[in-house]
Amino acid sequence: MSTQERRERERARRRRLIVTVARELAETEGWEAVTTRRLAERIEYSQPVLYSHFAGKDAIVAAVALEGFAELTAELGKARLRAEDPREALSALIHAYADFARLNPSLYDAMLTLAVDLPFGRPDTPAPLQAAFAEFREAIAAFADDRDTGVLAEIAWGSVHGLVTLTRSGRLPAAHHERRLAMLIDQLTAPAGGGRPASAAGGG
């Protein structure tokens, strides 16, 4: 029985190696450079070995993405808990999120642009995905007032994600990045109760 346990350990070790090397390769040369041949060469095994661990290349990307969500959650949690009041906590969380995307662009792509086969809103959603979203929930809860905290958290996540991706692809000027984040935080922490009174907008 010992030999089988050792084999399983080796398999698990090799699986982690594949994920790690795929991530490194993606981070240094981009995902388009992550081919099964190059990956096989780097781990010093032949291509078919990859397919004994993963259903295909997409599954490898998904595994990298999952690792990314775990790290993102840790970063968000650290930032949030280091703050001293709710507003500072939300600000720190959003900046931590933006920094994570900036420092790990390919990892972020795997998490939120590629790898659609990760189940997100379903009962079998992996824990790291739920945990990352939970960080947003925690940070935004203090500002929900009568609004649904979950929906508000979705907006916070979606908004910062949109800003991050558009900025990173050059579609929004990088120079305004900090101002955008600050203004977004102002909006998210503004008291609820709808916009300005309709009369101020001159409607009929």
Place this chain on the structure above:
Amino acid sequence: MSTQERRERERARRRRLIVTVARELAETEGWEAVTTRRLAERIEYSQPVLYSHFAGKDAIVAAVALEGFAELTAELGKARLRAEDPREALSALIHAYADFARLNPSLYDAMLTLAVDLPFGRPDTPAPLQAAFAEFREAIAAFADDRDTGVLAEIAWGSVHGLVTLTRSGRLPAAHHERRLAMLIDQLTAPAGGGRPASAAGGG
């Protein structure tokens, strides 16, 4: 000279054909189905003809994207001008944006996920791109107060883009889509002046 003019007309006509067919193919079967061979077959020419019109496949995607920005601008303008007050105008614009992304998913991908080689914030930015952003500017200007209208427009665009993409990829529950848009509009139209007073957040 007439023959040359005719040739140029034919070339322009064929170029438009390529873009149109690429878009149709992408919209019906997804961008992964848009291969140069299939594209060549559909336009009833051989592959190299594509390369006499475009530098490569990416340039074809970029051309489709440019067409998309022109149509998006038209949709946003229609929605904005149909409204009777600024708040309704912003709401209509954002809903028109979300509808456009929902009804033309592959076109939207070409515009904002693929085709990074379109120059966005530079002096040679194509007019359709500037026009689309200008629509956001127009719609949000009434709510800028003392804030920079351009930065606020960037936030509006980025936020709705993030919500749209995360919703479409299943990363946000589709059921909340309308509530998210409504809540986002509330936030964007809320009076400026920062979040709630610091004392309310219990900071120290």
Place this chain on the structure above:
DNA sequence: CCGCTTGTCATAGCGATGCTAGATATGCGA
């Protein structure tokens, strides 16, 4: 220690991709 079974691994190959070089056909001006 030997012979067999088991399972792990690499070689080689398939169909398809984006793109291009060389050959061929077309249609113009004279």
Place this chain on the structure above:
DNA sequence: TCGCATATCTAGCATCGCTATGACAAGCGG
């Protein structure tokens, strides 16, 4: 009608994700 320039196609390259097949090594019973 001829010669040439242009336009177009055929065929091919390197590479992609993925897999069928067979060689090889490890571990078992004796």
